[in-house]
Amino acid sequence: MKSILITGGAGFIGSHVVRCFVRKYPHLRIVNLDKLTYAGNLANLFDVEKEPNYEFIKADIVDAEAISEIFRQYQFDAVIHLAAESHVDRSISNPMEFIFTNIVGTVNLLNAAREIWQNPEGKRFYHISTDEVYGSLGETGLFLESTAYDPRSPYSASKASSDHLVRAYHHTYKLPVVISNCSNNYGSFQFPEKLIPLSINNIRQNKPIPIYGKGENIRDWLYVEDHASAIDLIFHEGKDGETYNIGGNNEWTNIHLIRALCRVMDKKLDRPTGDSEKLITFVKDRAGHDLRYAIDSSKLQKELGWQPSLQFEEGLEKTVEWYLSNESWMNNITSGEYQKYYDTQYNKR
Numbered sequence: 001m002k003s004i005l006i007t008g009g010a011g012f013i014g015s016h017v018v019r020c021f022v023r024k025y026p027h028l029r030i031v032n033l034d035k036l037t038y039a040g041n042l043a044n045l046f047d048v049e050k051e052p053n054y055e056f057i058k059a060d061i062v063d064a065e066a067i068s069e070i071f072r073q074y075q076f077d078a079v080i081h082l083a084a085e086s087h088v089d090r091s092i093s094n095p096m097e098f099i100f101t102n103i104v105g106t107v108n109l110l111n112a113a114r115e116i117w118q119n120p121e122g123k124r125f126y127h128i129s130t131d132e133v134y135g136s137l138g139e140t141g142l143f144l145e146s147t148a149y150d151p152r153s154p155y156s157a158s159k160a161s162s163d164h165l166v167r168a169y170h171h172t173y174k175l176p177v178v179i180s181n182c183s184n185n186y187g188s189f190q191f192p193e194k195l196i197p198l199s200i201n202n203i204r205q206n207k208p209i210p211i212y213g214k215g216e217n218i219r220d221w222l223y224v225e226d227h228a229s230a231i232d233l234i235f236h237e238g239k240d241g242e243t244y245n246i247g248g249n250n251e252w253t254n255i256h257l258i259r260a261l262c263r264v265m266d267k268k269l270d271r272p273t274g275d276s277e278k279l280i281t282f283v284k285d286r287a288g289h290d291l292r293y294a295i296d297s298s299k300l301q302k303e304l305g306w307q308p309s310l311q312f313e314e315g316l317e318k319t320v321e322w323y324l325s326n327e328s329w330m331n332n333i334t335s336g337e338y339q340k341y342y343d344t345q346y347n348k349r
């Protein structure tokens with residue numbers, strides 16, 4: 001049985017990728033390695049954890065020795081690397097965690113793969129990255145795979161660094177790699193520090209919805225299951241050494257997005273139209289806030305035939321329905337440590 005290591009499988013996107021692979025490929029052994037930081041939650045995988053082709057290992061990718069030992073023991077055939085510190089605001093207040101996990105952790109995985117893959121035939125190291133490495137766009141233009149890197153936050157700089165290292169291992173050591181850079185994801189199981197689940201949670205509790213600056217920043221939103229389907233396709237069909245951009249062709253200013261979300265919430269909560277919008281509160285802007293991200297994913301569409309499956313309105317409704325019918329998931333996460341983070345992050349704004 002071939003073994004695929006998925007790192008960060010207890011997080012938001014990772015849990016969707018694990019679920020997709022465990023169900024679709026019963027002949028593959030799917031090993032989820034995760035440190036279970038504040039963002040990792042095994043409850044995200046409750047419906048696949050008993051499957052015979054699934055296994056969980058609690059480990060820290062920053063621990064080089066532990067990682068090498070696990071690779072020697074399991075002899076993985078491929079790696080899909082999602083483990084990361086992923087929140088821009090946290091990278092502004094605590095950049096070192098991002099340097100350790102996103103850069104050192106990635107190099108530890110590359111070294112461990114290199115050590116066991118003396119013959120790289122049939123092997124693959126798939127690194128999952130972000131469009132934020134390309135920097136910030138003005139009002140026009142799209143990020144292409146050939147766009148020069150220009151990261152501007154500690155988060156995006158750490159991801160850019162890891163992308164460069166993955167490519168360097170390909171060129172220097174012929175490690176078989178593939179990379180994808182995706183736009184903002186939304187959907188079920190997203191940690192509620194990110195814009196959409198944070199806003200859903202606050203609206204549900206009639207708390208202010210904090211919008212940074214004037215809400216004019218633009219993001220290109222993709223439903224998380226469409227990201228997982230792109231990862232599945234690139235993992236199986238992507239060309240060695242290549243990079244693929246993944247995006248939904250779905251740009252929204254933050255304020256327009258939140259107004260649309262408020263309308264869905266009013267409907268689902270049986271509130272009078274316009275009720276949730278009253279919670280919108282403009283707060284101090286994020287330091288160095290990137291104005292606009294937008295992805296050109298035509299390479300992935302033309303070369304591998306990928307298409308996103310959902311329109312945004314449909315995806316947003318599904319997402320709201322999921323959070324409203326999984327209140328205990330949200331309540332478990334937002335009690336305790338997270339509440340302290342929320343208070344320090346938002347009370348000072």
Ligand code: NAD
Pocket residue numbers: 007008009010011012013014033034035036037038039040041059060061062081082083084085086087101105128129130131159181182183184185186191
């Ligand atoms: P997330 O924060 O929800 O999950 C990250 C997971 O990594 C968690 O389960 C956490 O426990 C684990 N982790 C963190 N540090 C670790 C360590 N040192 N060792 C082992 N595990 C560790 O993140 P996400 O939003 O699911 O993002 C997953 C990946 O996709 C990241 O690499 C991110 O850069 C990338 N990405 C995210 C988005 C997005 O919109 N969320 C968009 C494009 C790319």
Ligand code: TYD
Pocket residue numbers: 087088089184193194195196198210211212217218219254286
């Ligand atoms: P976020 O979900 O943190 O993703 P990223 O910073 O990686 O794009 O933020 C999405 C956008 O929403 C970004 O422009 C920052 C903004 N934002 C707010 O206005 N308020 C918030 O409380 C948060 C978390 C984000």
